[in-house]
Amino acid sequence: MHDTLFDLAIIGAGINGAGIARDAAGRGLSVAIIDANDIGGATSSASTKLIHGGLRYLEYYAFGLVRKALAEREVLLDIAPHITWPQAFVLPHAAGMRPEWLLRLGTLLYDNLARREVVPGSQRIDLRSERAGRALSPDYRSAFRYWDGWVDDARLVVDNLKDAAARGASVLPRTPVQRAERIDGLWRLSLSDGRAITARRLINAAGPWAEDVARRVMGVNDAPPLRLVQGSHIVTRRVHMGRDAFMLQQPDGRIIFVIPYERDYSLIGTTEADIARTEDAAVSDAEVNYLLGAANRYLARPLTPDDVMHKFVGVRPLVLESGKAQKETTRDYRLVEHPGLDAMTIVGGKITTYRVLAEDVLARIAPRSKRWTADAPLPGGAIERRRGEHGQAAFKRWLEQLQVSQSDYDPNLIKRLAMTIGAPAADLLAQGLGRNLGGVFEAELDYFRRAEWASSSADVLWRRTKLGLHLDAAARAEVARWFGEERVDEADIPAGHRFARPGVL
Structure with a gap:
């Protein structure tokens, strides 16, 4: 070379x-x-996994940034429909925090800063008659539902x-x-x-x-110079079986997201804490407690530390701006x-x-x-489209056809593969998946190694997929053995816990 x-x-x-x-x-x-x-x-691989304009940035008059991001939200939902989808967020009104009129003004402005093709507009909802309200304390009666996007980062x-x-x-x-x-x-x-x-x-x-x-x-x-800010996330038992995510205001002025995650879980984040060095990044007990407390301020059924199944931390490289608080940077x-x-x-x-x-x-x-x-659709989203058809609609139609044509497979398995690698899933299924290692198949592992630069069990379990959340210890060990690893070091598994410098020693 x-x-x-x-x-x-x-x-x-x-x-x-x-x-x-x-x-x-x-x-x-x-x-x-x-x-x-x-x-x-x-x-x-350690973000909150949102394609969004940043509703809260409107408070700091960052209209250009929000408009640019909202326009891009529509593009990404179109070119990567296999790993993205529109996501509804419920923003409850809380006494003593931002007034209802301000929340409504913000969501209306958010609706209209950029063209929307597949993302619906916002609306005021009554939590007493909405499914989303069942997850929240009865103290919260009104909310606004607005929409953004989700992505497998x-x-x-x-x-x-x-x-x-x-x-x-x-x-x-x-x-x-x-x-x-x-x-x-x-x-x-x-x-x-x-x-x-x-x-x-x-x-x-x-x-x-x-x-x-x-x-x-x-x-x-x-x-x-950069401002290094660590953002910690926790993954808990599912707090709400509906499709809504929650955007929860906090007394300190910050907001916390609670997002449906990997079918069985909720993703809660994020914190913001300055760190001096990237290698200092780690999810602290104080951050876990903050996130649990932030969610429990709203939830009808409080979470406990025993409900935390996984945690990860990412480091945001923000432009250092003298005199600005974290949330304003x-x-x-x-x-x-x-x-x-x-x-x-x-x-x-x-x-x-x-x-x-x-x-x-x-x-x-x-x-x-x-x-x-x-x-230009990304490789996984490169599926045949009808004239004028949006990527989200085309993917849904393609997935339904794939489940019919590959009826010998469990439809849930087909959906998992399709929502991971997208279009190549059709060939993978047609050629056969090989031995089942306890929830993941040899053909998948071979594909990740051959076509996606995976070289370890952690690459597959926590980045190419999130199967590390779903597979038991025996299956994770099988994946490690397939990659020639002697054992799985659980301390090394969670994405974002350990950082190597991109391109440097």
Whole structure:
């Protein structure tokens, strides 16, 4: 590979790096994307898993950010229908907090900041007559239901990189970059395995490590400082069997989401706590107690620590803004060009706007090329559509047809595969799934290793899928043995608990 000259080298295979790699490869650029760990192995697999504009950001007059994200919500629901869907949120009115008129004003503004195609508008509801109200204390009587989107964040990264690879990109996970040097007008990247690659341009998309990569690996000192904020989440028993999620106001002004998750569970998050180093990220007992208390302030049946089945933490790399509180710090991104070096550092951003970020990057580095990703389904969502049919409707129709045509399989198994890998599930089912290892099949594992860069049980159980929540210890051990691991280290399993630096040692 050291003889190959790439147009673009990207350090960091999280969602921003993956989106840039896909967009650039589709415009004819030769691309290499490198990460020290698994693709999407850090922040991009430890989010709250929402495609949203950020209703609460309206309080800080961030109308441009919210409008951009809401428009993108519709795009992602269309191009990735296998791993996204519209999600309803119930926002109860709570005495002593934001008044009802303000909640209604906010939801109406949210409805109208961007065009909606598949996401319904908001409405006021009476919790005493709504199914959602059964999950809440009878003290709460009125609420507003509004809509956003849900996404499997880790799979969004995988699908972007699968498309990038199909268009010629070289994807190099688990390959730290030791040094990036500017030699004779080109970038030379020395990799930990002894290889070197050369590129005309370098993109630093290392997320929480972007400042460190800029200074220590690239040798530049003009990248803006980052504010590292850890966001912890807990997964509990399902608190509500309906389809609604909840957005719950707190006395400290923050909000907490309670979201239906993986059929049997609820995802509750998130906290916001400044940390000095990425390696300091860990879910604290205080954060678990805060999230439980925040939910129990509303729930009819309180949660206890025994109801917590799983927990994970992600680190958000926010642009440091002096004098601003955590909840006021912008989630928008910044593209920092290093003058005279054909290099750029990406800071900030959110998963919802990764594709727009990639377009902005390409507008700077390949201004004569054309935008294309808004109308191009990701690989899993590349299913036949009728004229004018939205991706969500097409996927639903395709899934129903697949369940009929593969009637020898359990329909729930077909649905699980389809909502994981999307279109390739049809071929996988047709060829046979092989031995059942206790809820996961050998053909799946082979597919994840062969087509999606998985190399360990944790890659499969907690990122390519969330089967780690569903499989028992014996099945998890079978998956570990299939990958040649001697044992499963439970401390290493939860996504977001351990971070390797993307592209660096």
